Amino acid sequence: MEDARRHYLDLIRHDGVRLSPALARAFAAVAREVFVPDGFHRRDGSRVLPADPEFLRSVYSNDVLVTKLNGRQPISSSSQPSLMAIMLEALDVRPGQRVLEIGAGTGYNAALLATLGADVTTVDVQGDVADRARAALARAGITGVRVEAADGYTGGPDGEYDRIIVTVGVAGISPFWTERLLPGGRIVAPVEHAGMHPVLAAGVSGEASVVCPAGFMSAAGPLAARHEGSHPQPPAGPLTGLEEVSRPRWGVSLEALAYRDLWFAAGAWHRRVTYASVPGREQSLLAVLGDGDRHAAVVLPDGGVLASSDRCAAVALALADRWWSLGRPPMSAWRATLAQAGPLLVPRDWRIGP
Structure with missing residues (x-):
């Protein structure tokens, strides 16, 4: 088992993920x-x-463990460990701090937080998920975690927190969370953007920055509320009728992370950006x-650009060229201000730089 745990840490550190000594x-x-305890489903089902x-x-393994399905749709899981590590490092938890977790899942993330010395309250809207998380924490001998079946939008039981971490994809930040955040506090949450859920970090000032790319199961209710700045939902099926309007122009094919940087920038500049599948191509x-x-x-x-209309082609070309001409800025360079939109605070006025 010690060898398995040691290998586990190596897998989490793969591709440059940083683990502080305490988090390791x-x-x-x-x-x-x-x-x-009852097993899980892999990504392939x-x-x-x-x-x-x-x-x-x-x-x-460094992979998500799906623990609850609605039909074939995953609705609860233990997240990919490397993503958990990035989010926990961004949260910057100190011993003795009070942490609110939105989305209890299996309870594993709350256990890591408690092991870091935090006083944790974790909430899940699904009562059975909360029950299983509570039982698992007890079996693991983890103390310092309170598990509640509650609406994540309101944040569950009354209280103020030094840190808030969200482990479900949301359309924006709940104002109830910011009201509970103590001075100097921080929220880390995956917020919808162009069909993805990049992880954002925000403080009481309302300024937000990008931590990393991610994809999460989406929340329901107010946390999934559409607003005037929402990007379109990804098409249900593959796009058809596309023709080549521009051949490869960069001399290189972007690696996955750089392609996500382009994707994020395009979504920051244009509200009709999302992702889609195309026949004959594996990746979105x-x-x-x-x-x-x-x-x-x-x-x-x-x-290269494929399109079914000249107008869409012109927009796609302009977005790609703009990103390239700016030196291919990484996702982590972007900043935004949170503003009220319906029941949520959502990123507005995306900009590159401090």
Whole structure:
């Protein structure tokens, strides 16, 4: 088991993910298998049970463990550990701080927070999920965590917090969270942007910055509220009728992270950006949808553009060229101000720089 945990830390650190000594000790100390006692589903939908020979190896992989489905749709999980590590480092938890977690999931993330010395309250809108998280924390011998079945939008039981972390994709920041945040506090949350859920960090000042790219299961209710600045939902099926309007222009094909940087920038500059699938291509692509979603254009990782209308093609080309001409700014360079939009605070006026 010690070898498995050691390998687990190596997997989390892969691709440059930073683990502070305290967070490394927390990942090494908390038994992840205790939080999936009934097994889980992999990304491909296959089921892994505790009796299976590959159970522990799969548990200590750097991958999401899906623990509840609605039909074929995942609705609860233990997140990818490297993403958890990035978010926890961004949260910058100190011993003795009070932390509110929105989305209890399996309870594993709350266990890591408690092991870091935090006093944790975790809430989940699904009562059965909260019950299982509470039982798992007890089995793991984790103290200092309060689990509540409550609406994440309101933040559950009364209280003020030094840190708030959100582990479900949301359309914006709940004003109830900012009201509960103590001076100098921080919120880390995955907020919808162009079909993704990049993780944002925000403080009491209302200024937000980008931590990293991510994809999360989406919340329901007010936390999923559409607003005038919302990007379109990804098309339900593959885009068809696309023709090549621009051949590869950059001399290189962007790697996955750089392509997400382009994607984010395009979404910051234009509200009709999302993602879509295209026949014959495995990965989802940055898409610009026309009004009414009848026409579209996609930007390929090599700078080529496919489109079904001249207007969408012109927008896609302009967005790609703008990003390239600015020196390919990374997602982490972007800043925004949170502003009220319906029931949520959403990023406005995206800009590059401090």
